[in-house]
Amino acid sequence: MTQLEPGVVYGENYLTLIQACKDGGYALPAVNVTGTNSANAVMEAAAKNKSDVIIQVSNGGAQFYAGKGLKDGFDAKVLGAISLAQHIHMLAEHYGICVVLHTDHADKKLIPWVEELLAQGQNFYEMTGKPLYTSHMVDLSAEPIDFNLSESARLLEFAAEMEMSIEIELGVTGGEEDGVGSDEIDNDKLYTQPEDCLQAFELLAPIGHFSLAASFGNVHGVYKPGNVKLRPEILKNSQELLEKKHGLDKNPYDLVFHGGSGSEKSKIEEALEYGVFKMNIDTDTQFAFANGVGEYVEANINAFQHQIDPDTGAPTKKQYDPRVWLRKGEEAMIERLDEAFKDLKSAGKTLAIPRESD
Numbered sequence: 372m373t374q375l376e377p378g379v380v381y382g383e384n385y386l387t388l389i390q391a392c393k394d395g396g397y398a399l400p401a402v403n404v405t406g407t408n409s410a411n412a413v414m415e416a417a418a419k420n421k422s423d424v425i426i427q428v429s430n431g432g433a434q435f436y437a438g439k440g441l442k443d444g445f446d447a448k449v450l451g452a453i454s455l456a457q458h459i460h461m462l463a464e465h466y467g468i469c470v471v472l473h474t475d476h477a478d479k480k481l482i483p484w485v486e487e488l489l490a491q492g493q494n495f496y497e498m499t500g501k502p503l504y505t506s507h508m509v510d511l512s513a514e515p516i517d518f519n520l521s522e523s524a525r526l527l528e529f530a531a532e533m534e535m536s537i538e539i540e541l542g543v544t545g546g547e548e549d550g551v552g553s554d555e556i557d558n559d560k561l562y563t564q565p566e567d568c569l570q571a572f573e574l575l576a577p578i579g580h581f582s583l584a585a586s587f588g589n590v591h592g593v594y595k596p597g598n599v600k601l602r603p604e605i606l607k608n609s610q611e612l613l614e615k616k617h618g619l620d621k622n623p624y625d626l627v628f629h630g631g632s633g634s635e636k637s638k639i640e641e642a643l644e645y646g647v648f649k650m651n652i653d654t655d656t657q658f659a660f661a662n663g664v665g666e667y668v669e670a671n672i673n674a675f676q677h678q679i680d681p682d683t684g685a686p687t688k689k690q691y692d693p694r695v696w697l698r699k700g701e702e703a704m705i706e707r708l709d710e711a712f713k714d715l716k717s718a719g720k721t722l723a724i725p726r727e728s729d
């Protein structure tokens with residue numbers, strides 16, 4: 372088995388990691404983070420489960436990372452994403468696992484955000500010899516496919532020079548953040564067409580590495596069950612068309628499963644057989660963090676309203692110290708991620724070379 376240095380992986384090593392996932396029938400959770408608490412919790416959870424992991428940030432998450440007080444929203448989205456990446460570059464190797472660094476959805480109006488991160492990433496690459504991010508998502512799935520692919524190709528050319536990848540999306544993942552409500556869904560759009568995937572491969576593969584978020588009925592967020600049917604066989608059909616057309620080995624696409632929160636376990640397992648190496652998880656880990664903090668606050672309510680407990684007369688500093696209650700959020704998030712590593716079968720499969728102290 373190929374082993375990698377612990378820390379942020381990119382370029383050839385990223386491809387090695389993806390191949391290990393696909394060969395081993397497992398996937399990595401891609402967890403959205405919004406600050407050091409969630410970022411560190413993801414690395415701690417990965418280390419605890421001896422799994423590699425993907426840390427990703429949305430444009431809104433990046434803005435929050437930089438601080439809501441910064442006036443220029445665009446600058447904050449860029450600065451926050453750089454700041455998060457530097458945080459992970461600094462710490463990941465100390466957790467003894469491999470981390471993929473990724474930015475989440477960027478639709479047409481957010482392409483300038485990706486372009487600026489690529490430009491800033493170029494400075495970082497010249498300084499350190501490493502890209503700032505392993506990959507950026509370019510999500511033009513709401514645009515006509517020709518525009519989606521030509522823009523993706525343009526950005527991939529830039530990214531590939533810095534040993535970076537991109538993730539694209541074909542078909543629309545349903546859910547609140549996409550303006551696709553779970554009640555009235557245009558079903559065709561929720562299922563990616565194998566011919567569209569093939570067109571993407573033929574244009575992008577000669578330029579550089581891309582991963583593909585294909586829609587198979589997946590939805591962002593957690594809704595009442597029954598509205599949308601997950602059909603992982605859609606992924607299988609896309610893989611088989613490409614295998615046949617280009618005489619390639621099994622599962623040539625590197626597939627991404629968006630909207631992993633709340634999905635049926637059997638459908639997750641089936642998706643792993645069809646070349647899914649990355650499953651996005653955000654809603655469930657957000658809830659876990661909030662739930663962990665919420666339970667603690669409820670149990671220690673006096674400490675959140677009084678510096679001296681009115682019932683006992685004792686100082687409450689030990690309860691309201693942010694290191695105590697934020698830690699409860701981290702711990703609950705880690706517990707939810709234990710489940711994700713198990714569902715995705717990545718626990719115990721880190722490629723990272725063990726550190727001497729292990």
Ligand SMILES: [Zn+2]
Pocket residue numbers: 476544591629630651
């Ligand atoms: Zn998504």
